[in-house]
Amino acid sequence: MHLTIVHDGGSFPIEVDESMELGNLHALLELECEIPVARQVLLLNGRRLGGANESLSALGLKSNDALYIHDLQRHQPQSQPPAGATDPQLEAHRRQVLGNPQLMQQLAQTHPEIAEAARSNPQEFGRLVAQLRGQQQESARQQQMEMERLNADPYNVEAQQRIEEMIRQENIMRNMELALEHNPESFASVSMLYIDVVVNNTPIQAMVDSGAQATVMSLSCAERCGIMRLVDSRFAGEARGVGRAKILGRVHNAQMKLGDQILMCSFTVMEGAHINLLFGLDMLKRHQMCIDLKQNALVIGDKCIEFLPEHLIPRSEMDALVAADPPAGAQAPVAAPPAADAVQQQLPRQRATYAENVIEAVMALGVDREQAIHYLDAAGGNPDVAAGMLFS
Template structure:
């Protein structure tokens, strides 16, 4: 439902918030404070603010829900400062520590704050009152700056409606506002989209060596790092005639190809061809689309299994605990999970796509620049990289999706 909150002490601001009827008063207050541009006022209302309706203070404390307080659709409340220091009568004045505790107890609100203001969420998680207050001031200052910039652009346009530069700035401000509203709506309706998705791994054996294979239908070839190839005793079988470069958003050297190696899935053995890359990755072995097609595999997410059609066997996908969080979400730079898009050709004449090399001293900035070159804004790119644990390929897919 929609509730409007008037804040007389903040230039009579009127703030409309979409909330659930089970939302607590404390959560409503936190949402309102994020929209106020006066940092000092935010701090005062955060510790001594109380809600008033029809001239009467709403009793019962911050844990009371809107429904239990009799607040309904399109109701108007007033958020005012308790000048008396938050006496026991109001029941809503709490310390900064108390406010952080309330936020920690509300998973939905924390999910929203974590997506929009990660620094503020980190301060709440650490129970750092000083950092929390500093971040609140930053958030409110940023809100104030956006409003001030929009007012300046509007004033320019009003003075000269035909000023192309002013119109361009207003258009950009409106675009950013629409993006912000779109993100807020997504956080409310599909918060799971802002979490990290654990990737698909299965237990296999290559030439008798147990491996955790990353199942990637977006990788055109099944690939392995040269270190893993040595460990599996396959180095002597690498055909260097298939050496070349794998090109995509980055460049990586292909040192050759193992034309056939024994792959054990469940209790069955199947032949597999492997392209060997020079660069060391977090992932040793990627089970790509070439072998998925060759063995008529199906990724069954409902049952959480990989079905090997050629053998009639099934492999359960591994849990995060079985694989390890860092490996599963590519938190160590993300290059390991990038995919190869074209098969290699002999004698250095390949047109493949592969993981970015990320070998310079500033790999993160390089990833940002490459994705921005595709037509996306810097902040969009940064948000996409953060959402995918730094994985450039998945960030690109997220942006295009």
């Protein structure tokens, strides 16, 4: 028998035998949910299950039913410390926050009042943290009540679809929580790969992109390198995509120095490109280069050209190359992904167009709608980053 167990922390599936006694199910859930048997209340379609020696089938449970588990202690008021005293756990938490500069920076963006209280007012910090936890618990309680209301009518197709969507979102959030815990680097922005090259005695920082079909140079870079006299205008055209850019032509053969090696390369010269030089797949294949991420280098034969560290990457360049439609015989440059800085500048302006399911995904973490939008604004519209801020 397949059951879905729903509790304050989310939901999870279990497989049990229909002849299992309810008391044994209570014991199993104690291990899964860490709620002692004495504090467990199990609900099926709003009806409390009782009779520790009764089998699950005798109690009316069927495969694919959703079973709700309540913790009696969660609804009991907890004793408060005397006025003016500081909760030792909260004080330890406050010191932990103060000792983590990255966490303090995120907190200052999402909850500036909590960050300020952490620095100067321990009592206010405790009050604000308790208020935030209360809001999260209330949001979880409202979600659970909605689940119970929807499950009260098992023959309502729309209600069952909504339950399925809520369970799916809970599973997604649980999966994201695991990612935040075990693979937090996946939520960080990834820098593009740049190397130092020299073209016609002119040093350039070139972006290496195996997803670009052709090697592309901007007009300003070609002029700086003094190779405009070599541009073959028969290969002129127009790049079309999100916008348009003029392709001026092609340099068929020019020297490029990488480290201590001299290579002969060809370039497509584009007007309006916001990147100096994009080293594409055509030259990577022609010179049998290998992008070695373990060594963090571009390997040419037995030589390694190290990629530039993040702080040396030219931030002023925004990758705006788009697919071109050149005349016969010309190769079309494939669009490179937009730079992270450009994306972060564009996303905050899309606040009014956040998809409802994106907002609901952040709200499912225990915040109200306004706070969810606030987190999305701080995260540049990225719900994964917003969740990372909330869980930090």
